[in-house]
Amino acid sequence: xxxxxxxxxxxxxxxxxxxxxxxxxxxxxxxxxxxxxxxxxxxxxxxxxxxxxxxxxxxxxxxxxxxxxxxxxxxxxxxxxxxxxxxxxxxxxxxxxxxxxxxxxxxxxxxxxxxxxxxxxxxxxxxxx
Amino acid sequence: xxxxxxxxxxxxxxxxxxxxxxxxxxxxxxxxxxxxxxxxxxxxxxxxxxxxxxxxxxxxxxxxxxxxxxxxxxxxxxxxxxxxxxxxxxxxxxxxxxxxxxxxxxxxxxxxxxxxxxxxxxxxxxxxx
Amino acid sequence: xxxxxxxxxxxxxxxxxxxxxxxxxxxxxxxxxxxxxxxxxxxxxxxxxxxxxxxxxxxxxxxxxxxxxxxxxxxxxxxxxxxxxxxxxxxxxxxxxxxxxxxxxxxxxxxxxxxxxxxxxxxxxxxxx
Numbered sequence: 001x002x003x004x005x006x007x008x009x010x011x012x013x014x015x016x017x018x019x020x021x022x023x024x025x026x027x028x029x030x031x032x033x034x035x036x037x038x039x040x041x042x043x044x045x046x047x048x049x050x051x052x053x054x055x056x057x058x059x060x061x062x063x064x065x066x067x068x069x070x071x072x073x074x075x076x077x078x079x080x081x082x083x084x085x086x087x088x089x090x091x092x093x094x095x096x097x098x099x100x101x102x103x104x105x106x107x108x109x110x111x112x113x114x115x116x117x118x119x120x121x122x123x124x125x126x127x128x129x
Numbered sequence: 130x131x132x133x134x135x136x137x138x139x140x141x142x143x144x145x146x147x148x149x150x151x152x153x154x155x156x157x158x159x160x161x162x163x164x165x166x167x168x169x170x171x172x173x174x175x176x177x178x179x180x181x182x183x184x185x186x187x188x189x190x191x192x193x194x195x196x197x198x199x200x201x202x203x204x205x206x207x208x209x210x211x212x213x214x215x216x217x218x219x220x221x222x223x224x225x226x227x228x229x230x231x232x233x234x235x236x237x238x239x240x241x242x243x244x245x246x247x248x249x250x251x252x253x254x255x256x257x258x
Numbered sequence: 259x260x261x262x263x264x265x266x267x268x269x270x271x272x273x274x275x276x277x278x279x280x281x282x283x284x285x286x287x288x289x290x291x292x293x294x295x296x297x298x299x300x301x302x303x304x305x306x307x308x309x310x311x312x313x314x315x316x317x318x319x320x321x322x323x324x325x326x327x328x329x330x331x332x333x334x335x336x337x338x339x340x341x342x343x344x345x346x347x348x349x350x351x352x353x354x355x356x357x358x359x360x361x362x363x364x365x366x367x368x369x370x371x372x373x374x375x376x377x378x379x380x381x382x383x384x385x386x387x
Contacts (some may be wrong), residue, residue: 001161024186032259033387036163037175038226040235042179048350049342050300055333056342062333063326063343068192075184075191084178084185090346092177092238095224095353097296097385098261101220104383109350112381114367126231127226129160129258129387130290130357165292168353169364171308197321204313204320211314212316213307217348221306221367223355254362256355258291258387 002027002126008118012065014057018103018110021096021126025103028128035103036127038093043083043117045090046124048086051110064089064116083116090114098128131156131255139249141194143176143186145233147239150225150255155233164232165224165256172246174211174219175253180239181251193218193245212245220245227257260285260384266376270323272305276302276361276368279354279384283361286386289367293361294385296351301341301375303348309368322347322374341374348372356386 002024006015017037025035039046050056064086074081094111097104105111113124131153135144135239146166154164168175179185186232193215203210234240242253260282266274275295283293297304308314322344332339352369355362363369371382 001226001233028288032385034385036224038224040233040238041175042185042235042237047346048300049346053334053336055335056300056339057330059334060343060346062331063339067196067325074188076182076188077184078182081185081188081192082233086190088176088178088189089221091349093224094297095294095351097259097294097383103235104259104298106300108300109298115292125226127161127163127228130355130362165353165355167353169362169367171306171314171364171366196325200275200328202320203317205311205317206313207311208318210314210321214318215317217305217307254355255358256290256292 006113006122008115010099010121011118012061013115014112016051016110017113021111022103024126025098025128030098030128031101033098033129035096035098037124043080043087044122045087045092045114046094047090047112047114048094048109050108052108080117086116135242135251135255136172137244137249140247141190143241145180145239150240151232153255154227154257159257160230162227162258164227166227167254169254172209173251174216174243175223176219176241176243177223177238179237181237209246211247213241215245250258262382264371264380266373266378270319270371271378272370274309274368275371279369280361282384283356283386288356288386289359291355291356291387293354296383298383301338301345302380303345303372305348305370305372306352306367308366310366313376338375344374
């Protein structure tokens with residue numbers, strides 16, 4: 001298991017980690033299989049989507065901020081219930097194909113750490129097998 | 130593949146199954162890899178999130194009940210379309226890291242069966258490899 | 259890795275690909291493990307849910323069209339930000355149990371390609387291991 005450290009800079013943002021995941025896959029020596037990119041946090045998710053136009057991830061951040069308001073009649077007293085809920089909706093991990101010793105993504109796909117309660121020091125745990 | 134039986138007690142609730150998943154991982158004898166926790170149901174999901182403060186999962190249940198209303202102009206006649214949709218949003222499984230022969234979760238993370246149409250007898254299927 | 263080609267027919271629809279995934283699992287020769295069904299696209303997801311009553315997937319399509327409107331104050335200029343966001347919410351892949359050399363699903367479960375910006379030629383990448 002390899003640990004990728006990511007320092008986020010805003011409360012909510014998607015950070016492209018594709019090249020670092022790719023390096024971890026290549027370093028693993030696994031030729032065929034799958035790669036688990038796992039967030040060990042409860043207010044930070046992982047997703048795969050378009051990496052070319054940053055407007056796509058900006059739209060996702062805006063949409064989620066509207067759909068899951070930061071303030072509301074939440075029971076959890078830390079003021080970040082929205083971040084927990086967004087993490088459940090987007091998901092705490094992605095599993096990606098590995099073939100020919102390399103990460104296999106679609107042409108427009110990138111891997112993103114989804115920060116919903118930053119800025120913070122975050123980790124992603126990468127398992128290839 | 131190991132089967133965990135869970136009897137839920139409400140229509141909607143998140144049930145912490147972390148220790149049972151951990152036991153399945155340890156019993157598998159797998160040292161390094163990943164663990165798939167899979168719901169074979171269509172109105173019951175699986176997620177990973179905070180296990181310390183029960184207000185977090187209570188907020189998630191409340192949020193989802195508001196976001197996906199139980200009654201509406203649904204075509205499916207069984208009265209549980211909301212539960213099917215919630216299951217698609219949260220997801221039917223999680224994949225978790227296994228290292229050193231043990232389940233590896235973040236400090237605040239727990240694994241939850243998400244009941245959206247209970248109370249029912251449910252199963253989770255755990256595969257370690 | 260096996261590639262399943264799917265031609266979708268509407269802008270938004272869920273297409274049952276269960277039997278094709280099952281064939282890929284059987285052809286792999288893997289007896290025990292898991293199967294990754296991966297969408298290499300950014301406006302097309304994968305889910306598992308009820309395959310018996312088509313009203314269930316119809317309700318999901320209708321719900322998502324309401325929850326993530328096609329038009330809005332989106333920054334991405336291609337007019338399909340809704341499709342990118344829906345893909346993040348539903349997820350780009352599912353991981354399914356394999357046991358006894360066969361795909362193991364719950365009684366009512368089917369595997370669906372979720373088209374959110376069709377009609378298009380799509381692929382699913384299936385990895386069994």
